[in-house]
Amino acid sequence: MSLPINASARWALLCLLAGQTVLAADEPAGWLGAGPTRTPYYAQESGRPGPKVLIVAGIHGDEPAGPAAAEQIRHWPIQKGSLLVVPRASVAALAAKTRLSPDGGTNRVNLNRVFPPRESPGGPAQELAAELWSLVKTQRPDWLLDLHEGGDFRGQTTNSVGSSVIAADMPEAVAAARKILDAVNATVTESNRAFVFLSRPVKGSLARAAADELGARALILETTIKSQALALRTRQHRLAVHCLLSDLGMIPDEVTPNRLLAGAQTEGRIAVAVYDGPGNGGAGVPKVLEEIGRQPDMLAVRVSADDLRGGALEGFQAVMFTGGSGSGQAKALGLEGRQRIREFVDRGGCYIGICAGSYLACSGFSWGLGLIDARTLSPLWQRGKATVKVELTPAGRRALGMGEGWFDCLYAQGPIVGPAENENLPDYEVLAWFRTEVAANNTPKGIMVNSPAVFAGHFGRGRVICFSPHPEQTKGLESWISRAVAWGTQRPPESLPAQ
Ligand SMILES: [Zn+2]
Incomplete structure (x- = not known):
């Protein structure tokens, strides 16, 4: 299916693909979904060859730290490659503060279990998944980071994946996850709240599909909601993304994880x-x-x-x-x-x-x-x-x-x-x-x-x-x-x- 983007956004996207910077930093490169599920995505294009990184947040509506961090990260200037950000994938779930996305009727859908989407989409949640997947397929990112939160610390319980980095089964993704763990854990003062490594995103998740179907180096970053203020969890997402982007040489030295405003x-x-x-x-x-x-x-x-x-x-x-x-x-x-x-x-x-x-x-x-x-x-x-x-x-x-x-x-x-x-x-x-x-x-x-x-x-x-x-x-x-x-x-x- 084609992306429902207007002519100027389509032109801008074509220019982006051609390596030209045409967008004001705050202008969406395009939109996903329609009506109440409509949500923007943003593109930063350096104009220089380099990795293409896609950051997705807000797939689950009761996990606010990812969207908050993505909104800040999308303003970071890049010096190499390109950065695409979908800060609030499921606006309906975020507005309702629910894990599941509304599906038009009485059903609700776990948006992170439907990838790659089936041929015939059903309600708005499947429609949104199809458009998100279409963006990933069209853009073919080298890296995909999906920002999530868990209820509890993985280091303390197996009932949750909070405070973990889940890497696709690829050497580069695993190596990046290890670096991210080191960077974030350097700021964690209580050892039982340290981030841990987990292997392979769950089947049906966007990260798993991007890795399996498209060969993207995919990671899921999970912070922990329990006993931690939103500002801290948002910072941990920024630290993790900053670690990867600076390791890839994509951001200038002056952009630190303390950059909350542009x-x-x-x-x-x-x-x-x-x-x-x-x-x-x-x-x-x-x-x-x-x-x-x-x-x-x-x-x-x-x-x-x-x-x-x-x-x-x-x-x-x-x-x-x-x-x-x-x-x-x-x-x-x-x-x-x-x-x-x-x-x-x-x-x-x-x-x-x-x-x-x-x-x-x-x-x-x-x-x-x-x-x-x-x-x-x-x-x-x-x-x-x-x-x-x-x-x-x-x-x-x-x-x-x-x-x-x-x-x-x-x-x-x-x-x-x-x-x-x-x-x-x-x-x-x-x-x-x-x-x-x-x-x-x-x-x-x-x-x-x-x-x-x-x-x-x-x-x-x-x-x-x-x-x-x-x-x-x-x-x-x-x-x-x-x-x-x-x-x-x-x-x-x-x-x-x-x-
Ligand atoms: Zn989640």
């Missing part, structure tokens, strides 16, 4: 790095991603502690730490990660803290970032969780875009602060006050009422905004987060859509 990707949008890792807790990360995701002029990306230590903030305008444990976040970052964040803000980056992220920004803790001249008023912090009243100051109304009056806001043991009187830091400005309080667990009464709920300051050339309560988890106040991003990155709030 210019074309941000398209002038404000890029916000949202910390996703140890020390985090609750719904903060998904909530801020949702809110920032609603803004056409903003882009939010999850980052791990390793990413931050590796210099991943380059290209970002803001970094955000949400709820959980400030000391836990600090521990995960380590001295080096904390120093990187201080340098980022010092150079003009914006820091936004929510609850734990605000503890992390405060002065007075040995583990703190010391970004703002505020300290906690009591060592007893377990004040409890409650809805409290907050009131914006005139500066807060301008920054966060809401009017007078008291607002209900979720509070969950966020910092109660006063001036730290650190001579090296400018005084903070209060954007909102707590007007009521909660004081459970024998925490001191009276210190929360009329203390700062939202406070902001400067650190070097950058701005720092701290929320003690949780507007991102309070209905009606979510926009405070994107307004804080706009204000902290010094964009006029008028550039945001009306509330």
